[in-house]
Amino acid sequence: xxxxxxxxxxxxxxxxxxxxxxxxxxxxxxxxxxxxxxxxxxxxxxxxxxxxxxxxxxxxxxxxxxxxxxxxxxxxxxxxxxxxxxxxxxxxxxxxxxxxxxxxxxxxxxxxxxxxxxxxxxxxxxxxxxxxxxxxxxxxxxxxxxxxxxxxxxxxxxxxx
Amino acid sequence: xxxxxxxxxxxxxxxxxxxxxxxxxxxxxxxxxxxxxxxxxxxxxxxxxxxxxxxxxxxxxxxxxxxxxxxxxxxxxxxxxxxxxxxxxxxxxxxxxxxxxxxxxxxxxxxxxxxxxxxxxxxxxxxxxxxxxxxxxxxxxxxxxxxxxxxxxxxxxxxxx
DNA sequence: GACCTGAGTTCACTTGACGAACTTCCTCGC
DNA sequence: GCGAGGAAGTTCGTCAAGTGAACTCAGGTC
Numbered sequence: 452x453x454x455x456x457x458x459x460x461x462x463x464x465x466x467x468x469x470x471x472x473x474x475x476x477x478x479x480x481x482x483x484x485x486x487x488x489x490x491x492x493x494x495x496x497x498x499x500x501x502x503x504x505x506x507x508x509x510x511x512x513x514x515x516x517x518x519x520x521x522x523x524x525x526x527x528x529x530x531x532x533x534x535x536x537x538x539x540x541x542x543x544x545x546x547x548x549x550x551x552x553x554x555x556x557x558x559x560x561x562x563x564x565x566x567x568x569x570x571x572x573x574x575x576x577x578x579x580x581x582x583x584x585x586x587x588x589x590x591x592x593x594x595x596x597x598x599x600x601x602x603x604x605x606x607x608x609x610x611x612x
Numbered sequence: 613x614x615x616x617x618x619x620x621x622x623x624x625x626x627x628x629x630x631x632x633x634x635x636x637x638x639x640x641x642x643x644x645x646x647x648x649x650x651x652x653x654x655x656x657x658x659x660x661x662x663x664x665x666x667x668x669x670x671x672x673x674x675x676x677x678x679x680x681x682x683x684x685x686x687x688x689x690x691x692x693x694x695x696x697x698x699x700x701x702x703x704x705x706x707x708x709x710x711x712x713x714x715x716x717x718x719x720x721x722x723x724x725x726x727x728x729x730x731x732x733x734x735x736x737x738x739x740x741x742x743x744x745x746x747x748x749x750x751x752x753x754x755x756x757x758x759x760x761x762x763x764x765x766x767x768x769x770x771x772x773x
Numbered sequence: 774g775a776c777c778t779g780a781g782t783t784c785a786c787t788t789g790a791c792g793a794a795c796t797t798c799c800t801c802g803c
Numbered sequence: 804g805c806g807a808g809g810a811a812g813t814t815c816g817t818c819a820a821g822t823g824a825a826c827t828c829a830g831g832t833c
Contacts, residue, residue, distance in 0.1 A: 498810080499810070499811055500809090500810055500811070503811090510812065510813085511813070511814085514813080537810085539811075540811090
């Protein structure tokens with residue numbers, strides 16, 4: 452046994468996977484279409500029919516994903532009434548939902564780097580104030596900017612006991 | 613019609629979803645278990661049996677996910693031979709895989725904020741050099757640090773034509 | 774030669790995704 | 804009042820994907 456011990460590896464015993472935050476987040480937004488629904492939400496889409504049209508997802512799936520996201524407080528249903536129409540609900544991001552923005556930015560950045568053909572990035576993110584392109588970086592609380600994943604050391608927090 | 617036009621929304625016509633980088637990235641790492649496999653890879657796990665044990669994923673699914681990630685160049689198979697054992701392969705992150713680190717960090721940060729009970733973050737990321745906790749921020753090329761998603765303006769790049 | 778272990782593969786079963794058709798509730802034009 | 808129309812689902816049959824247990828296979832030990 453002992454096949455799991457490598458130089459630099461986080462000891463398995465000290466690190467309880469069952470409460471991993473990545474797994475927890477994926478339990479909320481990891482199903483098919485969920486993150487794409489959120490992408491559209493960040494781009495301003497709010498109504499069921501619009502999600503359905505731009506995504507092409509099956510209605511039943513879309514209904515389920517929207518309800519799930521509402522249940523988790525990532526979206527909220529807001530009543531609205533267009534003239535000449537009955538009252539309906541639209542789906543808007545909550546603060547909790549807006550906090551998923553970095554995850555979408557990170558996924559998008561990777562796709563831009565590895566999947567976009569010859570620099571043809573489909574969507575660019577710019578600073579609203581100055582118009583310059585933005586990108587994600589890691590900084591530490593001492594103010595250093597990290598150059599990449601290799602500058603990071605994962606430290607398990609052992610629950611009391 | 614026209615239900616899809618909102619103040620601040622990115623015009624639908626100008627934005628071709630079919631080549632969205634988020635969707636493209638999810639096509640590579642969006643299946644069940646893929647991102648959890650990568651999380652373990654970042655923590656030092658390399659061998660099939662170890663992935664299987666720490667994740668608890670079905671063997672068949674794990675086989676498929678590892679192969680898919682290798683096919684996409686996110687992991688690579690490296691032969692190794694432990695003493696008293698035959699030659700086997702282990703799975704290591706490539707540069708392309710390491711570049712998915714920000715996505716995992718972002719997902720983890722959200723889970724830490726919204727899912728962890730009373731500040732009991734299961735895993736902390738620290739600067740390898742100075743030991744201070746790290747976090748992700750958005751900066752623009754003019755050097756400003758953005759305060760959140762609301763400071764970002766998405767700009768579709770219309771393909772030539 | 775019998776046994777062990779890592780890394781799969783196969784199989785029966787359950788869950789989830791899919792597309793098309795159907796339902797409901799409301800508004801509009803007549 | 805009455806039928807048409809549309810947004811937002813729901814239902815349904817089918818197909819793909821995930822699951823856990825059992826089986827396979829190669830090379831090593833005893």
